[in-house]
Amino acid sequence: MRFLSHFSMAVALATAGTLAITALPQEAQAAKKKKEKESEIKISKEIRPQVAAIQAAMASETPATATPLVEALLAEAQIPDDRYIAGQLAIQLGGTLKDTALQEKGIIASLDSGRTGPEQLPAFNFFAGNFAYGAERWADAAQRFQAAYDLGYRANNIEPLLAESFFKRNMYPEGLAKWNEIINNANASETKAPESWYRLARDRAVASKDLGLYATWAAKWASAYPSGDSWGDAVAASRRTSQADSVQNLEVLRFMKATGALKTSRDYKEFAEEAQRKNLFGEVVSVLEEGQQKGIVSSTSPLIAEVLAPARREVSADQKSLPAAPSGVRGSGSSSVMMNFADVWLGYKDYGKAVAFYEAGLSKPGAETDRGYMGIGTAEAYAGNFAAAGQAFAKVSGTRAPLAHMWQTWIDQQTAPVAPAAPAAPAEPAS
Numbered sequence: 539m540r541f542l543s544h545f546s547m548a549v550a551l552a553t554a555g556t557l558a559i560t561a562l563p564q565e566a567q568a569a570k571k572k573k574e575k576e577s578e579i580k581i582s583k584e585i586r587p588q589v590a591a592i593q594a595a596m597a598s599e600t601p602a603t604a605t606p607l608v609e610a611l612l613a614e615a616q617i618p619d620d621r622y623i624a625g626q627l628a629i630q631l632g633g634t635l636k637d638t639a640l641q642e643k644g645i646i647a648s649l650d651s652g653r654t655g656p657e658q659l660p661a662f663n664f665f666a667g668n669f670a671y672g673a674e675r676w677a678d679a680a681q682r683f684q685a686a687y688d689l690g691y692r693a694n695n696i697e698p699l700l701a702e703s704f705f706k707r708n709m710y711p712e713g714l715a716k717w718n719e720i721i722n723n724a725n726a727s728e729t730k731a732p733e734s735w736y737r738l739a740r741d742r743a744v745a746s747k748d749l750g751l752y753a754t755w756a757a758k759w760a761s762a763y764p765s766g767d768s769w770g771d772a773v774a775a776s777r778r779t780s781q782a783d784s785v786q787n788l789e790v791l792r793f794m795k796a797t798g799a800l801k802t803s804r805d806y807k808e809f810a811e812e813a814q815r816k817n818l819f820g821e822v823v824s825v826l827e828e829g830q831q832k833g834i835v836s837s838t839s840p841l842i843a844e845v846l847a848p849a850r851r852e853v854s855a856d857q858k859s860l861p862a863a864p865s866g867v868r869g870s871g872s873s874s875v876m877m878n879f880a881d882v883w884l885g886y887k888d889y890g891k892a893v894a895f896y897e898a899g900l901s902k903p904g905a906e907t908d909r910g911y912m913g914i915g916t917a918e919a920y921a922g923n924f925a926a927a928g929q930a931f932a933k934v935s936g937t938r939a940p941l942a943h944m945w946q947t948w949i950d951q952q953t954a955p956v957a958p959a960a961p962a963a964p965a966e967p968a969s
Contacts, residue, residue, distance in 0.1 A: 821885030
């Protein structure tokens with residue numbers, strides 16, 4: 539993360555404005571025409587000769603000769619007005635000479651004087667933080683950036699710089715808490731937090747090596763800016779924080795399919811092979827044909843001959859052998875048997891029959907409740923019955939709860955009113 543360049547700093551300081559030092563006796567008449575704020579600042583008689591000498595040197599052909607005079611005044615000025623005057627002179631001279639070190643001293647003196655006007659305080663605090671950031675004084679930078687932010691300053695990528703001042707000290711929880719505050723503030727205003735902020739926070743969560751923080755911020759990114767990439771990352775984070783069995787892994791892959799998070803041939807291979815192991819021929823065909831249509835699974839891929847072709851040969855006979863209703867299952871039919879049939883009908887996209895079999899499974903002794911409600915929610919979501927899907931996912935607990943929550947978030951996104959497009963985010967500070 540890069541702080542504001544010296545050139546940009548000089549331009550920004552120039553636009554922020556500084557006090558025109560015009561209170562010397564020979565300029566008293568002109569001073570009366572200045573705005574009220576300027577007339578409130580009074581130069582003490584003790585430093586008037588020094589100020590006059592500085593002004594004369596700055597107006598000469600060799601303004602650099604004023605530098606030692608300004609440095610001496612900064613060291614001597616004690617009362618607030620004199621301190622402020624010294625700071626303003628340092629800022630002005632520093633701008634003329636492109637001496638950012640002198641400008642920094644001037645800004646700090648102005649702020650420390652307590653006489654900096656409210657119109658300048660936000661920018662001056664930001665500039666002070668920016669100088670501290672460039673000098674790797676991270677705690678000072680955080681303090682100054684926070685002061686500027688609290689005063690309403692929102693220019694020059696202050697938000698990522700403020701958060702980064704914590705990460706530079708390896709304070710990952712604190713930095714991510716700061717990102718959460720910044721993003722919430724933006725979302726509560728008329729301007730939605732840009733996607734780049736979520737990505738930056740997610741990247742720092744990854745760098746923290748705290749899997750819980752990673753999962754949290756991956757989910758926040760997907761919730762705010764849903765896409766195949768963001769949902770894929772949220773799923774990947776969730777997988778790293780849980781130990782899923784084969785059935786649960788297939789449930790995760792189904793969610794990835796719904797959200798467009800199957801992005802590589804490896805994803806499709808994993809899905810197809812997981813379904814193949816359970817003889818879910820319809821699901822094997824469906825997912826691999828989707829991969830082909832998207833151009834992700836090549837026609838020359840071994841998956842076509844080794845997985846897709848055999849599954850296609852099984853589909854017709856398999857469908858004919860299936861019971862159309864739970865009552866058609868031979869014998870009493872255990873809970874797991876019913877849910878296995880439900881999985882098969884889900885793969886064939888007959889969502890009504892899938893729900894019926896999951897419900898039948900739930901009614902049996904020893905039912906795996908979370909698996910049943912996860913299946914019902916998935917079938918209803920695939921069918922576009924979002925209210926019913928949400929009701930089912932709300933009943934899921936245990937190790938499947940994080941996936942159920944992601945489904946809930948995705949459903950909310952499908953049913954939410956279309957929001958106006960967010961404005962383009964400012965360029966991210968260079969790393």
